[in-house]
Every structure is written in C-alpha cells, then in structure tokens.
Amino acid sequence: MTGVLITTLGGLGMFILGMKMMTEGLQMSAGKRIKAILSAVSSNRVLGCxxxxVVTAMVQSSSAATVMLIGFVTAGLMTLQQAVGMILGANIGTTVTAQLIAFKLSALALPAVATGVVLKYFTQQKKTRYIGDVVLGFGLLFYGMTIMKHGLAPIKSDPNFLAFFTKFDPSSMEGLLLCVVVGAGLTIMVQSSSATIGLTMTLASQGLLAFPGAMALVLGENIGTTITAELATIGSNNINAHRAARAHTMFNVIGVTLMLCVFPMFVKLVEAVTLSLGAGPVDQVVGDDLVNVGRYIANGHTLFNVINASFFLLVLPWLIKVAILLSPKEEEEIDYYRLPNFGDRLIDTPIAAIVESRSEILRMAETANYTFRKTVKRLQDRDYKKLAKWRKVENHLDDMQREILAYLIRIYQSDVSESEAKEVSSLMRMTNNIERIGDSVENIAQSIEDMIEGNLTFTERAMIDLESLVEKVLAFMELLTSAMHQRPADFMKQADKLENAIDAMREKFRDEHIQRLRSCECGIDQGLVYVSLLTNLEKIGDYCFNIAEAVAGKK
Structure with missing residues (x-):
C-alpha cells in the first residue's frame, strides 16, 4: 500500500513539475507574441474567445492565461467584456494539454528529458534554454504518467481498492456528485487541472475508473481550476479584476451544473464523436490497459468546454451583469492613498506580474497628477489650509515608489526573458521619475506657502505667464497617463513638442521677469519665488519626458 501511494504521488509530482517547466518555458519563449496578440484583441466576443x-494553447495553462488576463484588466489594458470572452477561450485552449497527453508518447519521455537537459544546462542562449525547459517539461510530464501507471498497476486486482473505486459510479446522483466534488477538490489542491486530468486518464486506463466516472471527475476538475483566478484577485482593489474572476467561476460552475442535468446524453455524445473520428471502442483492452479511454476523456474535456464557451458567448452580456452583481461595489473615485498590495500571487507569471506593476505605476502617475493639480490651484485661491495636504501625498508617493521598486526587483531577479528584463528597467525609470515629479510639486507647494505667508503677489503679466506654463505641464502629464492606457501612434512626437514648448516658455518667462526686476515692477522676494516656480515646472517637464521615453520603450 505504502509503495503504491509513494510511486503514484511521485509520478504525479513529476507530472506537475514537468507541466510547470513546460508552461514557464512556453511563456518565456512566446512572451512577445502573447503581448502582441493581447494588444490586438478585438471587442468582438467571438474573436476574443x-x-x-490561441494564447492558452501557447502557454499550455488556462490558470496562467486567466491570471494574465486579470492582470491586463487590472491595468486597464482591456475591457471586462474582452477579458471574459478571452477567458472563455482559455478554457478551450487548455484542453490541448489533455489531447497531447492522450497520445501514446511515453517512449519519447526519456529522450526528451536528455535533450531538454542539454538545451537547458549546456547552452548559452536564453532562447535555447527556454526551449530546453519546454522539452524537459514535456519529457518529465510523460515520464510522470508512466510512473503513475506502474504505481497503480498492483491495485487493479485488490478487492478493497476496487470496492473504493466503485463509489465513483455516476449512474446514481450520489456517485455523480461525489465524482464532481472529488475532481474539484483535487484540482484545488494541486492548482492544475491538467495534472488531475492526467491522473484521471491513468486511473481510467488501468480500469480503476469507468469512462462515465472519469468524465464526471473531469467536469469537477473544470470547477476546481477557477480557484486560481479567484486567488489572483486577493488583495486587488480593481473591481473589474474581481468581476472577471467571478465570471470565470460562474460559467464553469453553471456549465458543469447544466451538463450534469444531461450527463448520460453527454457521455453518449462524446463516445459517438470519438468513434466518428476513428478511435477504437472505449473499452478496448490491449495487454492490461484500456488503450483508447484517454482519447475519449480528452475529447470529452474539449467537447464540454467548446459547448460551454459557445453557450456563454451567446449570453455574455447577461453573464457580465450577474458577475457585476456578485462582485464588490465600484468605488466612486481613485483611492489615491492606497499602497500597492502585490503579494506573491503573480510572481511566478512574469507577464502578469509586469502588467500588475504597470497598473500600480499608472495609479502612482495619477496620484502625482492629482496632487499637482490641487497644488497649483492654490496660486489662485491662496487657500493655505488646502495647500497643507501636499505633504500627505508626497509621503505617499515615496511609499509607493519603495513598494513598486521592491516588487520590480523581485520580478527582475526571477527567471525573466531579455525583453521582460528591459521592460522592468523601463518601469523602474518611470517610477523614479514620477517620484521626482512629487519632489518638484513639494518645492512648488513650499514656494506657494512662502507667497501666502509673506503676502506676496505677482504682476498680472507674471500670473498669466505662470498659468500658461502650468497648463502646458498639465497637458504633458495628461498625455502620459492616457498613453499608459493606450499609446497613440504619434506619442513621442507630441512628447517632444510639449518638452520643447515648456523649455522655451521657461526661458522666455525668465527673461521677461528679469526685465520686470530691472524696471522695479517686481520685488526681489516675489522674484525669488517666481523663479523657483518656473524652475520646478520646467523640471516636471523634464521628468515627464523621461517617463515618455520609458513608456515608448526607448529607455
């Protein structure tokens, strides 16, 4: 008994390790293509699906794809409807793994392990090492299946085990629900529906599970996989992320519930479709194995998800409405004083982790924009009480910078591709320059405090010039925050134009100010404050241009 358990769990562990290595290798090697595909996503629900x-088939993990999509929703890079449509497609894409497992490729396992080790550990190029991860993971996956098969072989004739597996009989409602609950529970524990489907195929091929019981387990495994998306929203204050995860859970749970209502017909449909595709009978035995049952289970998994996705694509607007009702209520405005709460939920998925950090950098930029707008208003109303709030925001920007940089460093220290490492570097540059904007806003606030406390006033011409420079800086900051959502085609051209305009205005207004000093139109104290304001506004323009270069991927 102990030997059977250890061998089976060891094989399952090797399968999960192989699956993880293969998924990570595919993510690393296909990262650029995934981003290109996601950036071109259509609002058409069918194309989104x-x-x-396609994306899930590329990374071989619906959990990874779903977490990525939730990250993109959090960052505001795609709408809720786009994300939900794509998550429906992710459920179909993940069935490619089961189809792959159903092929009899165990003979290639050890050669794949040997080849993968050479590519991963004895080559210099990162791209080749990622391919090594994929090949090594492929080999470990199938070798783990072989070990599980050998581990379970001795119990086929044990009456106690046979009596245990007879409980998984979907002909009764109790047996059907037991299969679904166990399938969901196993998937929640191992966080991989592919692993539990692999185990189900092994049990069925050894004759320990009848095909209907195996299909009921697979339905439960589709429910269990939703836990990953729900975990990805823990700590997130983005409402749409919660809604996307809720929609993912709903269409799996509702889809399984509907399928259970017509379960006998569904099993017959799977058998008919698989037979029509040229497979042998489901109960065909060669040696000691049911050689065709794996193909039937894989086809059943695919068929369920295709039917489920097709149905929910038709009712997608209603699905989203219910998901909104079941999610936390939307806040009326941005929470400017909330610190990022990254945690560890995305750190193993660099693409999603980078997207999440980008969303927090966007919020940091919006916070800097907010405090700048509130501070320069005091030039007009000279409200000392409202001006005092800048200290709280400046301290918060410093705290945000520390949290974001710490997270970006963690991402950088993980196994990231060259393009991802470059993107992390750009995000660090953006974060540091946003914090510098906060420092300049602090200097502007202190200058305005000096004006109010000293009862200093500027000439009418000086105020008009100052306000025009403020408007130009505000336009630059607004351009940046909108470009972080979606970069316009002529973004750097606009950024260059604004940067040059701010520099030219600062020089012109300073020269005019010197003339006013010479003609005694302006006092020395007012002049010092005025020059400080011009200097800090021009610095903000410089920092904005640095951010623009990072947003455009130039630095």
Missing part, C-alpha cells in the same frame, strides 16, 4: 484559445 479565439484569441484566448
């Missing part, structure tokens, strides 16, 4: 299928 197809896109989700």
């Amino acid at each position: 197809l896109t989700g299928t």
